[in-house]
Amino acid sequence: MMWKIDQFNYSRRPSDTIQIGKLLLGGNQPVRVQSMANTDTNDVENSVAQCLRIVEAGGEMVRFTTQGVREAESIGKIHEALRDKGCEVPLVADIHFNANAADVAATNVEKVRINPGNYVGSIKIGDTSDYTAEEFELEYQKIRARFIPFLNICKANNTAIRIGVNHGSLSERMMNKYGDTSLGMVESCMEFLKICNEENFSNVVISMKTSNTVMMVHTVRLLVDRMEKEGLHFPLHLGVTEAGDGEDGRIKSAVGIGGLLADGIGDTIRVSLSEEPEAEIPVGRLLVSYVAGRGKQQPIVATEHVLHSRFEYSRRKTHAVGNIGGDNVPVVIAPAKGDFVTVPDYILSEGKVVSANGDQYSIYSPETIEELKKDTADIKFLKLTFGDLTPKVIGLITEKRDIVILLQTQHTNGVGEQRAFFHTLLNAACTVPVVLCRNYTEETLQYLQIKSAADLGVLFIDGFGDGILLENTGAISVEAVNSVAFGILQASRVRVTKTEFISCPGCGRTMFKLQHVIARVKAQTSHLKGLKIGIMGCVVNGPGEMADADYGYVGAGRGKVSLYKKKECLERNIPEDDAVNKLVELIKVNGDWHD
Known part of the structure; x- marks a missing residue:
């Protein structure tokens, strides 16, 4: 039976198990966390030292840039030096443009990453005109003729490969036919997988990367859907390219990678931070362990809306209540007053929601709905969970056009439960605006950044949410919590407030x-x-x-x-x-x- 993402209940995608040196990847194996060295690959001593630091931090694979044959030989020396020190971590050679370097690297390390967009040169050098069908096929045959000898080397040396498609380096041929699109990335990958299948080579991992979190999530989902339809189950490597550093890098990575992990997709990840590579590992391990906990959940029963697409962004249609919903950007409600760098749209104060100009609005619950009906204010906030969404409540929030929902969840799989809420609204044709709310008890800012971004980012990418309210009862300032909330909106590409x-x-x-x-x-x-x-x-x-x-x-x-x-x-x-x-x-x- 073809696997499909369960919008409401976490289940990990069944993938093939492959071997990378002594490391098993995919299948029932845990999601592996890896990093990439930033040393000069020809500097063997420093490369070995950095690799050992990555492994000590918990890294399970380490990648090295391999520009040419010299670097392919150097990575072999790094491999030998690590083994002499008793370190068995698999090494990955990162190849761009130079297929000859890939051939050499395949004899020296456990895995080679190639980029379909630049593995071989174009047949139309300096010519960006449209490809004819014959030219398109001719270039495919050129790729095939160069790729098969590489696969044979990998077979002989038990070397795995990663087919790593990058949005920014699609071939001119694919750009001409499919444009700068998710479909172009998927077709670029499938072309190489076709050759692997024809050559009975299955020791393959796939990645689809971009710095745009929305495109990254949609592209990987599209690829998985395509592979499932063709009976392919290759394991997947997840990452957001060029995520940045500090808070922005952590939030952006958690939005993209965490969103796919929440879907049950992903067998290995790399968090790409503009920091020392060993700093990436704790972030990746936290993200993996946090999402994996959703498997221990009470089942969520809901009906998926038939017109909702997982493969392209479309914001749920809502009516505006004040500046919330409709065509307005998602609002931020801060949990308390503070000295904010980016001023929130509302704050919570003494049990009320207070606007930037001082207007105060009451917060109601299912138990106080009768009081809500008597309220004459132009905005009324109603706290609900998915379990509160009875036919009577749906009728009320559909009919009254001055209510904003504060959507709560305490479920182990909060993403699934909040998705169920939105799909139920879609099925009822209810356009009430909804603010996504989550409450945490974190003492460490990095934990709040990763967990909240993984919980809420994917919902905004799915087109859900007209606002965000983060609360945290640990030792993190309200200013820092507010910064995380705005960071999630920016990383999800629904509201831009900074560079x-x-x-x-x-x-x-x-x-x-x-x-x-x-x-x-x-x-x-x-x-x-x-x-x-x-x-x-x-x-x-x-x-x-x-x-x-x-x-x-x-x-x-x-x-x-x-x-x-x-x-x-x-x-x-x-x-x-x-x-x-x-x-x-x-x-x-x-x-x-x-x-």
Whole structure:
């Protein structure tokens, strides 16, 4: 029977079990957590030392950039040195552009990651015109002819592969036929899987990555649906590319990866932070363990709305009550007064919801509905859970157009229960606006960031929610809680309130001190509300992966930086010392700067 995401009850997708060295992946195995080194792969000593730190933090696989044959040989030396130290962690060679390097790496490590978008060169070099059907097939045959010898090497050496499709580096051929779309990413992957199947090669992991969390979630869901229809069950690697650093990186990763884990999808993950790679591991392990706990749940019984799509964004239609619902961006209700950097739309105060201009609104429950009916205020807040959604309550919130729901849940699988609430409203054609509410007891900010983003981000991606109310009874300030709430909305792409920095985690290709540069760029530009700025270590993924950004800062060589506006390079090979100031000038010249 074909597996399908259960919108309301957590069940992990059945995948094939594959072997990566001594590590089993997929099937009934736990979700594996991995990272990628940011050392120079040719610097064997430092690479080994960093790998050991990643493993000590709990990493179960470590990837190294492998630009060419020299690096493919160096990763073999790293592998040998680790084994001499008694470390058995599987190593992964990361290949871009150089198929010859992939062949060599496959003899030296347990897994090789290739990118279908640049595994072989185009047949139409320098020509971006539309492909004919014959040209499209000719390039496929070129791919096939180069890919099969690589698979044979992998077979002979028991080497696994990852087919890693990146949104920013789809081939020109796929872009011409499918556009810059999720479907293009899926077709790019399926083409390589077809060859693997024809060659009876099954030691394969798949990833579909982008810095856009909404597209990432929808693309992976689309791929899984396609594979299930074709009887394919390859394990999946999850990650949000260029998530950034600090709070933004953690929230963005938890929204994208956590959303798919909540669907039961994912066999291994990598949280891509612009920090030292060992810092990624605790975040990944927390995310995996938190979502896995949803399997121990009381069943949720609800009927999925037949027109709701899991593969594209469509916000649930609601009527507006004041500035909540309708075409308004989702609001933020802060749990108490505070000295906020980003001012919330409402705050809770003495049992009431207070607006920014001081208007006070009462909060009701199912037990006080009769009092709600007598209230003459223009907004009435009603606390409900899925269990409160009786026909009588549905009739009330459908008929009265001045109610806003504060949706609560205490269920082990809060995502599933809150989804059930929304699908029930959809089936009843009820357009009442709903604020998503969650209450936590965290003492550590990182725990709140990860858990709340994993719980609520996927609901906004699904098109649900007209607001957010986070409460936390642990030792975390109300200002920090408010920042997390706005961060979830931004990471879910439903409300932009600050500059978005799309920064890579760094690797051996990085041309500058990434964390230092990120800090400098943020110091100059973090006040530019709504602007997206890409900070990328090299040109391999840089221009493609930051395609969603308004401006880009990309390493062009040692001590050199190129600046982009969208996908167009406007300044080349600027000395690194001048690059941040030049970036500011570029933003000003194009009219996107404000003080």
